[in-house]
Amino acid sequence: MWFSVKDLHVSYGNIRAVHGVSFDVDEGEIVTLIGANGAGKSTILNTIAGLQTPDQGEIVYKGTNIAGVGAHNIVKLGLALVPEGRRIFGNLTVYENLRLAGFQLRGDELSRRIQRVYGYFPRLEERRGQLGDTLSGGEQQMLAVGRALVTGGDFMLLDEPSMGLAPILVQQIFEILAEINRAGATILLVEQNAHMALKLANRGYVLETGNIVLSGASQDLARSEDVRKAYLGA
Amino acid sequence: MEFFVQQFFNGLQLGSLYALIALGYTMVYGVLLLINFAHGDIFMVGAFLGVFGSMVLDLPFALTLVLAMVLTGMMGVGIERVAYKPLRQASRLSVVITALGVGLLLENGMLALTGADPRSYPANFIETKAYDSFLGIGLGDVSITNVKILIIVLAALLFLGLYTIVQRTKWGMAMRAISYDKFAVPLMGVSQDQVISITFFLGTALAAAGGILWGVAFPVLNPYMGLRVGWKAFIAAVVGGIGDIRGAAVGGLLLGFIEIFVPAYGKSIGISSTWRDPIAFGLLLIILVVRPTGLFGVARRQKV
Amino acid sequence: MNKRLLTLLLTIVIVMGAIGTIPVGAQDDCDFAGEIYVGVIAPLTGDIPKVGQSTVEAAEMAVEEINAECGLEIDGESYEIVIIVEDNESKAESSVAVATRLIVEEDVIAIIGPQSSKQAVPTGQVANDRETPMISPWSTNPNTTVDRPWVFRVAFLDPFQGPVVANFVQAEFGAASAAVLYDVASDYPKGLAENFRDAAEASGIEVVAFESFTTGDTDFSSQLTTIIAEEPAVIFTPQYYNEVPLIVQQARELGFEGPIVGSDSWGTPDLIELCGDACNGLFFSTHYAPDIATEVGQTFINAYEEIYGAKPDDVAALTYDAFQLLFTAIEDAQSLDKADVRDALAGIELFEGVTGVMSFDEQGDPIKCAVIIQIKDGAFTYYDSACPAGFPPEGM
């Protein structure tokens, strides 16, 4: 497997957030993790990105176990996370946010990637000198995705990129994700908006209080009675 | 007029020194939200390393300055690694107490090392010369010495250098980013520890530069010299808006000018120079009442 | 560490000695009719043991000298002087206790000491209440002697230097104007600054600037700029050795070329090293100079150095003078009655001691000349003595 998580356990002090989760992602896929609030989705993504140390389990990426490796080193392997809540640097300009995202890149590669982001999001180029704090919510989300595009390469983890956005914008972001995927990036997408996510993704996993309870191709999940009831509001 | 010009330069010199020291407080606070109460004592160590460089190694001014800045910077990094890093998750109070403890350690360590007798730099370290004219303008009774110019110019250059680093380089962006949101910084491929180390290095190296220039201007050095100066520079940093380096520079200059101009003109309106400190700090308090975050500070976003 | 150990050992030896009486240097060929006990209270332990050591050294030397000449002669009979040394641990309570013991149990004729005002003030009360003459060599607090007819001192009071320096700058530099820079938060400089100002104005020197700062300040450029703008002939700054270099250097940097003068607080050798060339040639007033020019002074200094291997400090010089004053009074009184000795002390006029010529005023404080020291080629050197107006009278 190109990427796999095996028997992952994560806790915050005494609170056990993830118990024994396993799943995998193949190169070029879009895979989605759906689940209710507090199910442990963000915990899983943060752990993969190295922000959180697992108690137990393996995270194998391109053949090496990266569980417990520090976040800034994981970035070097081509894995980038767009964290929940965007977390852009409000006191830095749009350009500086992107520049910082390319911290480990050399000059020409850096500008090439920033240009690519400007290509996906022309809005960001227009507002390159504006402080992050003063961007609209949608622009901030674009910047968050743009930053991950600069940092990473092959594998993008996105934690609820649609949060707080108008449907039109969600649509736009998802189209761009599809485009990024076509351009070669593998995507692991966490979403509340299961409808959109399942439409975009090839496969999906359903998470409930720290355990995977369902998995399968997106169309099958979208048709599943449980999923429809719980996450699609049908 | 000559009186004013003279006092202006007096204030500029004192303010430049406060600004250099205030920069260290503000940088460290910016990245760690930590008030490094040992900073005044680090400043003292820098001044004493100047004594070491000039008296023991017999180095000229420029080399002594560089040596002291580098060594003090390394010491700053070491202090952070040993004393503060293990406490990153600890309560503010334990960190403050640790910082005070580090300060005491430095003071008493220096006392044990050099004794209580005050020190000064050798006579040939910087030989004071007064200029007759400045930028082609005759100075009359105004006395401007090479020491004043050196302090003002060097402080300005160091500030500009730091400002450039913070504004233009990726390390500077990382520092600003950490001060805004520590959580997301590693996701950019930036090692938080490295950014913190560099911040400490720069902040403490500037304190060393401040210490040596202070020692040139006020050549009576003792292990406790950092206490008062440290507090004043800290206040300057807070008034400027702690976390913002322009604020530290402006706060330092402001404090210097107030300390010079209050006794200079207070008398003519019936205020004796005894009132200098109450007035200086009163003015600063008023600034904080009007702008609680300081001149350049912005209210911190509440983080969850 | 070694030095501490030495001091400790020395102290133990001295304290052990103090338990008994010390008849020092009694001569076999003298036919003594009796002994006269003199109490000595000194800080042998505590925070200033050096002061205690100087006290004991000077006391033993004074007594040895007088006994070598067969003591004091009263009504044709020779009496041997015996000192009883008590340690006050540099504490006020201990000082009061040992003073009481000396008076009640040892029946001393007089007490020399204590040295610090902290102990001299309360101990003076005991001596006065019990009607025993007491001479504090070193205390400078006015309260030690105020309204205590039995208590005297040898050091001049701090404020006394104000008029002395005012006289000096007028005589030496012909100064018609002066400026003062002082620490307003510290009693000693503040008192002295005010005393100097009053005395200077009384003798026709215009005080054109009277500027202050607070303890711990290092930048005096604002005050000095104000001072220099008034063009004073001299600047008087009664500050301490760690402030004087800063003041002098900043004054020079700001273009002041006139003399800068000070008081006894300048007199720590560190000043010379810290100040460097900037302080060369400057003057200050003090109690005593180790290279004092008078004959009495030189004799004492040479003898002391021969015995103890070091130049006597001001404590030793003042203590030695205290003993000479007591001896003079006893011989003048020709009596071993304490009241007679007290009256004789009060009546001493123009006594010539190591620290200068002195008389006592009605409070028991000395009227004497101060020493003017010049900083010259990296050393404190005796320059002149500076006296209050009209003292000593012509012909002395």
Ligand SMILES: Nc1ncnc2c1ncn2[C@@H]1O[C@H](COP(=O)(O)OP(=O)(O)OP(=O)(O)O)[C@@H](O)[C@H]1O
């Ligand atoms: N820092 C933390 N400290 C303690 N508990 C935490 C912490 N972060 C998350 N948790 C707990 O871990 C569990 C999983 O949280 P997580 O954020 O992973 O959920 P999520 O699936 O991302 O939810 P949402 O859809 O609301 O974002 C929750 O019960 C949460 O309360």
Ligand SMILES: [Mg+2]
């Ligand atoms: Mg979440």
